[in-house]
Amino acid sequence: MLIDTHVHLIYRDKLNYPWLAEVSALDRDATYEQYANTARRIGIEGALHMEVDVDDKDRDAETDLIQSLMQLPDSLMRGAIASCRPESDAFPAWLEKQRLRPEIKGLRRVLHVVPDEVSTTPTFRDNVKRLSATGLTFDLCVFPRQIPLAIELVDHCPEVNFILDHCGVPDVKSGEMNPWQQHMTQLAERANVSAKISGVMAYGDPDNWTLSDLRPFVEHTIAAFGWDRVVWGSDSPVCTLGGQIETWVAATHALIDGCSETEKAALLRDNARKIWTL
Template identity: 30%
Template sequence: MRIIDAHHHFWKYTAEEFGWIDDSMSAIRRDFLPADLKSAMDAAGVDGVISVEARSILGETGFLLEHARQNPWVYGVVGKAPLSQGKSAVEEYLAKTLPGADKLVGVRDVLQGSPIEVFSDATFNDGLSALAPHNLVFDLCIYHNQMQATIELVDRHPEQRFVLDHIGKPNIKDNVLEPWATQFRSLAERDNVFCKLSGMVTEADPTNWTAEQLQPYFDTALDAFGPKRLMFGSDWPVCLVGVEYPDWLSTVKTLADGLSESEQADFYGNTVLKAYRIDAD
């Protein structure tokens, strides 16, 4: 069975660009580059990965694409585009970026913490409308209290494929399921939306979490999306504040113990290839 990690980051650390890494996350205040990840992948038995932007700057797309060109086990890149500047700006940016960038499979805007008004902003939505004609996914990075606005955003773009990062960041730390679970199930009714089973440890207490605590959230995600639209992800190196890479995969295997062989093949590999339309054969 092929295992593909649907969500990780590379970076060269600077305090200015990574201000979100606070003192509680000091363990990841350093560079994380392909050699570091390959070592962790080999220890865990992971075959390939998707690189996702982490700095919310346009220049990061080229940085990630260069690593992808040099490392065949990086199957795809989710980069950045100037969505907030509207469709013409996105088209101009993609015209410069896409030639020779076969591994650019998606775009992300970190919407978590953004005002709800951003989700309905006309210029932002105009920019987002430029992605589907280029076969690019839009990764949704939100907090659980933005789920309803996310549903409305998705409904404005029925031709666009979306991937929800980190199961929508529910309040795992306080063991709160609602209203996240109900709204999450509603989002999953849109068949153009996929979901990453990632980022759960950091939404719990990274120093005091258990697989049992995560189980209800995994069960909700699996029931809502099914293994053909739910995919494994690590959120490495962010996950390292609470769990090592091989241990996270072992935890997920415990959570997903009831999956059949064919369901495991989808959850751990086939779904990410389908969502991002990657030919990795």
């Protein structure tokens, strides 16, 4: 059984998603009901919702929506990774309000959609540091060239638990390993960072990727971080840019075939339970 640490739900009638207009393949609803129907068939026993970069005014409403879905009978939803803006002077007061919401397990600010300078300001770094001792994680979503910036942020916040999304967004299609590989090794030296095995299917050739294309990136991520610092995520529905969620689950099982049952369980569910107290 799996715990999905990275599922996006999209409700265009309830929330505004400005970026969807630029990605026609994803400009559609992705509801909990649709997700849960498939998830139960393929062995997903619980899930964390990952923020979907909604309009700023809808960020708290997105968390409200996930809270309501968590209250459904036999819900798969176990919590939310909420959208945040650490670059804002209003972040400290906002954070104190979020800490009163037990459904929030962590925060994320996607960094590959903003100028690099956003994450390097003292305001941004000091605000992320405020997560120290709160139990809230911070997801890092960066391009490979930005991993050194992520390292600087991590070093500024040694008591914050970070989660690197999507194996560091490698260029699977080209097969180019460096500097991604070197940067990943350096980031993994920081004990307060875990890596998420997710998303990579969408970075290959959408029509022709194979398991062999994914393997070196997934295997290096696991080797660098170790089995006790990796978690699994579907990245649904973004994963559909490279195939259905069922395909990614099958690919995951194939990639870790031959590993021990303890190692498999750590990646697929146990580490997530530990990190987010699920």
